[in-house]
Amino acid sequence: MNDAVSTLIEKLEGRTPKVALVLGSGLGGLVDEVENAIHIPYGDLPGFPHSGVTGHAGKLVSGDLAGTPVIMLAGRAHYYENGNPAAMRPALEALAGTGIEKLILTNAAGSLEPEMGPGSVMLITDHINFSGTNPLFGEPTDGRFVGLTEAYDARIRAAFEAAAQATGTQLHKGVYMWFSGPSFETPAEIRMARVMGANAVGMSTVPEVILARFLGLRVAACSVITNLAAGMTGAELSHQETKDMAPVGGQRLATILKRMFADGLADG
Ligand code: HPA
Numbered sequence: 001m002n003d004a005v006s007t008l009i010e011k012l013e014g015r016t017p018k019v020a021l022v023l024g025s026g027l028g029g030l031v032d033e034v035e036n037a038i039h040i041p042y043g044d045l046p047g048f049p050h051s052g053v054t055g056h057a058g059k060l061v062s063g064d065l066a067g068t069p070v071i072m073l074a075g076r077a078h079y080y081e082n083g084n085p086a087a088m089r090p091a092l093e094a095l096a097g098t099g100i101e102k103l104i105l106t107n108a109a110g111s112l113e114p115e116m117g118p119g120s121v122m123l124i125t126d127h128i129n130f131s132g133t134n135p136l137f138g139e140p141t142d143g144r145f146v147g148l149t150e151a152y153d154a155r156i157r158a159a160f161e162a163a164a165q166a167t168g169t170q171l172h173k174g175v176y177m178w179f180s181g182p183s184f185e186t187p188a189e190i191r192m193a194r195v196m197g198a199n200a201v202g203m204s205t206v207p208e209v210i211l212a213r214f215l216g217l218r219v220a221a222c223s224v225i226t227n228l229a230a231g232m233t234g235a236e237l238s239h240q241e242t243k244d245m246a247p248v249g250g251q252r253l254a255t256i257l258k259r260m261f262a263d264g265l266a267d268g
Contacts, residue, residue, distance in 0.1 A: 003046040004090055005097030011040050012062055017069035020100045024107035026224050026246025030254050031074050034063035047090025049077030066262035078204050080182040085207045086135040096215040103212045108246045109202035109223035112194050116172045119248040120225040123160050127206050128177040135207040146214045156220035163259035169252050174199025178206035187231025224249030
């Protein structure tokens with residue numbers, strides 16, 4: 001057992017949650033809704049990222065969300081921070097090592113669809129890796145040839161859709177295209193992304209999905225739309241806009257997630 005796994009198991013004080021949630025911009029407030037919470041700073045967990053992005057905390061929270069045991073990761077490492085696409089590998093390995101079976105990823109994204117504006121929530125059905133990199137570069141085992149035909153778990157997606165319907169929350173669905181960042185896209189890149197079949201663009205999540213599938217975790221992901229993508233409105237994009245708008249869709253996504261957890265997602 002590696003250091004990160006044994007440290008995490010010790011700090012979880014006997015808890016064995018099966019679901020983990022990575023909180024993107026706008027969803028950080030969800031940690032306050034965790035009951036019986038244990039907060040563990042990433043600094044106490046070997047290999048966990050030291051995220052320097054404003055709007056992202058850096059701690060693991062374990063407890064119950066709507067009655068279901070969960071681990072939340074508040075804060076993630078992005079490829080654009082240090083050019084390491086596998087920056088989240090140690091953290092995800094630690095989660096898998098403690099018995100996590102399902103991983104739900106959230107992020108902030110730009111929309112390519114005028115009718116899916118800021119504040120919308122989009123369930124990711126598939127992705128396009130446009131970064132030119134892969135978190136499994138250098139992995140020596142044959143496990144690196146991981147299949148991604150059904151990367152986004154059908155049963156967890158169904159749970160998202162059921163929870164959205166039950167709470168009367170609009171849930172869009174679409175393809176997420178990963179750009180490396182940290183600069184935003186150009187209008188020409190967004191026109192290209194549309195031709196290629198993308199519905200939203202962002203700078204995270206895809207490497208984590210690849211790593212999660214490599215580790216045998218069932219995975220689902222959902223975007224909070226903070227803006228229409230570059231060139232669609234004439235306005236310049238900014239990180240401030242991402243931070244300001246993320247909580248709007250974040251509220252909607254939190255409503256869906258709480259219902260999913262209340263409905264016992266852990267058993268699905
Ligand atoms: N592009 C990439 N990442 C993003 C965007 C965007 O327009 N909005 C929020 N994250």
